Amino acid sequence: MKIIVCLKQVPDTEANIKIDTNGKSISEAGIKFIINPYSEYAIEEAIRLKEAGKAESITAVSWGPERVSEALKTALAMGVDDVLLLKTDSYSVDSFATAGILAAKLKTMEYDLILMGKETIDDGSMQIGPMLSELLNIPCVTVVTKLDVDGEHVTVKREVEGGSEIIETSTPCIITCQKGLNEPRYPSIRGVMMAKKKQVTTEQVSFEGENLSINKLSYPAARSEGKVVGEGADAVAELVRLLREEAKVL
Amino acid sequence: MSAILVVTELQNNEFKKSSFETVSQARRLADSLGQTVTALVIGSDVKAKAASLGEYGADQVLTAEDTKLENFNPDYYKTIVIEAVKKVSPEIVLFIATLQGRDLAPRVAAALETGLASDCTGLEVVDGSLEIEHPLYAGKVFAKLSLESPVKILSLRPGVFEAKMNGKQAVVNSLELPALESRIKIKEINKTGGDKLDVTEADIIVTGGRGVRSAENFKIIEELATVLNAAVGATRAVVDSEWRPHDEQVGQTGKVVSPSLYIMCGASGSIQHWAGMSGSKCIVAVNKDPEAPIIKRADYSIVGDLFEVVPALTQEIKKIKG
Numbered sequence: 001m002k003i004i005v006c007l008k009q010v011p012d013t014e015a016n017i018k019i020d021t022n023g024k025s026i027s028e029a030g031i032k033f034i035i036n037p038y039s040e041y042a043i044e045e046a047i048r049l050k051e052a053g054k055a056e057s058i059t060a061v062s063w064g065p066e067r068v069s070e071a072l073k074t075a076l077a078m079g080v081d082d083v084l085l086l087k088t089d090s091y092s093v094d095s096f097a098t099a100g101i102l103a104a105k106l107k108t109m110e111y112d113l114i115l116m117g118k119e120t121i122d123d124g125s126m127q128i129g130p131m132l133s134e135l136l137n138i139p140c141v142t143v144v145t146k147l148d149v150d151g152e153h154v155t156v157k158r159e160v161e162g163g164s165e166i167i168e169t170s171t172p173c174i175i176t177c178q179k180g181l182n183e184p185r186y187p188s189i190r191g192v193m194m195a196k197k198k199q200v201t202t203e204q205v206s207f208e209g210e211n212l213s214i215n216k217l218s219y220p221a222a223r224s225e226g227k228v229v230g231e232g233a234d235a236v237a238e239l240v241r242l243l244r245e246e247a248k249v250l
Numbered sequence: 251m252s253a254i255l256v257v258t259e260l261q262n263n264e265f266k267k268s269s270f271e272t273v274s275q276a277r278r279l280a281d282s283l284g285q286t287v288t289a290l291v292i293g294s295d296v297k298a299k300a301a302s303l304g305e306y307g308a309d310q311v312l313t314a315e316d317t318k319l320e321n322f323n324p325d326y327y328k329t330i331v332i333e334a335v336k337k338v339s340p341e342i343v344l345f346i347a348t349l350q351g352r353d354l355a356p357r358v359a360a361a362l363e364t365g366l367a368s369d370c371t372g373l374e375v376v377d378g379s380l381e382i383e384h385p386l387y388a389g390k391v392f393a394k395l396s397l398e399s400p401v402k403i404l405s406l407r408p409g410v411f412e413a414k415m416n417g418k419q420a421v422v423n424s425l426e427l428p429a430l431e432s433r434i435k436i437k438e439i440n441k442t443g444g445d446k447l448d449v450t451e452a453d454i455i456v457t458g459g460r461g462v463r464s465a466e467n468f469k470i471i472e473e474l475a476t477v478l479n480a481a482v483g484a485t486r487a488v489v490d491s492e493w494r495p496h497d498e499q500v501g502q503t504g505k506v507v508s509p510s511l512y513i514m515c516g517a518s519g520s521i522q523h524w525a526g527m528s529g530s531k532c533i534v535a536v537n538k539d540p541e542a543p544i545i546k547r548a549d550y551s552i553v554g555d556l557f558e559v560v561p562a563l564t565q566e567i568k569k570i571k572g
């Protein structure tokens with residue numbers, strides 16, 4: 001079985017996000033970039049399938065500017081076999097355009113299973129997996145917390161509102177990964193050394209047919225200064241009064 | 251006249267509150283764009299309740315009924331939505347940004363080869379075109395987006411838009427069902443939460459953090475939630491300790507919520523947690539540490555031991571609710 005992991009590089013969750021002077025993008029100065037936390041579950045799951053003897057190879061694919069090579073190097077150090085960067089010179093919020101870039105490349109590759117995060121924590125669009133399902137005409141199950149692969153049979157547990165579902169499908173298919181699926185490993189020192197010897201294959205691509213674009217970025221409205229109502233249980237009556245009379249939420 | 255199609259959602263065979271919110275929003279847009287509103291209801295037994303969407307502004311309700319449609323199957327539901335799109339030729343299609351809507355909308359968008367603006371928190375008509383607001387970087391920045399495709403597909407975040415009754419009557423029609431085929435099979439459905447209110451649907455949320463100290467201690471959080479008719483939320487520290495299930499986690503790697511009241515007990519207010527709840531109208535913190543970051547950011551806070559304050563709060567609310 002051949003696995004492809006699609007991963008994205010995103011700003012660290014702690015990052016202080018500043019809007020660039022153009023008002024339409026963020027300033028990357030001083031930002032630490034990480035592998036999207038949900039992509040890490042996908043990488044880890046692929047490696048576990050390989051360790052269990054169920055997968056023969058893992059290729060990680062990502063897109064974005066040159067800095068994304070770092071994320072792919074980390075994926076190599078964790079244990080994927082090959083990495084590919086689809087290098088773009090621009091940023092797009094249009095996930096259909098991104099899915100288009102990925103689909104065009106994936107169509108030329110061999111795969112049985114495509115793993116990716118259920119969402120990226122930068123634009124939070126949550127669209128790529130189900131869109132690729134359409135573009136590649138293969139099934140996709142989203143928000144998966146447990147994955148079993150037995151030959152071409154795939155059984156997953158997915159999170160739904162108010163509970164979970166057990167779903168069966170077959171390869172080739174796309175699985176989008178949710179927290180709970182596994183605990184991603186840190187790269188070992190040996191892994192980091194091995195990764196140094198490997199190449200990040202890079203192909204230049206560009207977004208086509210973008211329909212969704214950013215007009216303007218802004219910061220959220222500042223919340224008004226809060227107040228400390230008091231200390232301990234004695235303050236409860238006053239809190240309830242404020243919630244009813246001032247905030248009018250009770 | 252051009253139409254707006256709303257793909258509604260049910261939970262336990264009742265409309266989710268967000269279905270009413272999204273239909274109301276469609277009505278508002280339709281009025282300023284001179285369009286009509288068609289709401290689509292998919293399920294196994296939906297005819298009887300379909301007309302209630304008229305009260306929120308639907309001109310027409312299309313029902314798609316089949317035993318196969320009782321539970322969400324993305325392949326079946328996608329086929330149904332595309333059939334409805336063919337039938338009403340909408341210019342705008344609105345989904346709800348729930349797990350279900352966020353699974354379904356991208357499939358429909360890709361099948362129609364169009365862009366999709368997901369998880370929108372604001373929607374205005376400016377000079378005849380849509381101005382869409384969508385949070386980026388978990389709400390650290392907000393983007394105003396424009397969508398240029400002939401069919402514009404959006405999903406609206408639950409709890410953000412107002413559900414407004416306007417007492418209209420809707421015509422209810424059934425959609426002729428296309429052939430339904432799927433490559434996935436639902437083997438089992440586990441409603442672990444039973445009828446538990448999901449944090450994304452709740453108007454009030456009571457969240458416990460690491461300060462609650464154990465799964466058993468969450469009883470006091472649940473008691474406060476019960477008297478307030480609220481959902482229970484959790485920080486990641488709590489979920490990682492397995493005191494609460496992950497579906498209750500609020501934050502950057504959990505759910506994004508926007509209730510009118512968010513009560514945080516024994517949670518510090520980390521940047522990642524804040525990302526999930528900063529859209530709450532009113533934030534209350536109970537924390538024993540006067541220096542905890544949340545004390546400065548909450549609208550109202552009580553400095554004190556949650557094991558004292560939370561039960562007292564439960565009693566006080568019981569009193570006023572009689």
Ligand SMILES: Cc1cc2nc3c(=O)[nH]c(=O)nc-3n(C[C@H](O)[C@H](O)[C@H](O)COP(=O)(O)OP(=O)(O)OC[C@H]3O[C@@H](n4cnc5c(N)ncnc54)[C@H](O)[C@@H]3O)c2cc1C
Pocket residue numbers: 013037458459460461462484485486487488499500501502503504505515516517518519520521522523526536537538539542554555556557
């Ligand atoms: C990539 C990434 C993603 C993350 N995503 C999320 C996410 O989605 N959601 C999330 O919540 N976190 C997330 N986190 C974790 C986050 O950084 C914090 O670690 C977490 O939110 C802390 O949870 P807490 O507030 O419950 O615990 P703590 O920060 O330990 O705070 C506990 C608080 O309880 C108070 N306290 C203790 N005892 C009492 C008492 N008896 N009475 C009153 N107060 C008391 C303490 O003063 C303290 O302020 C993420 C982290 C990373 C790195």
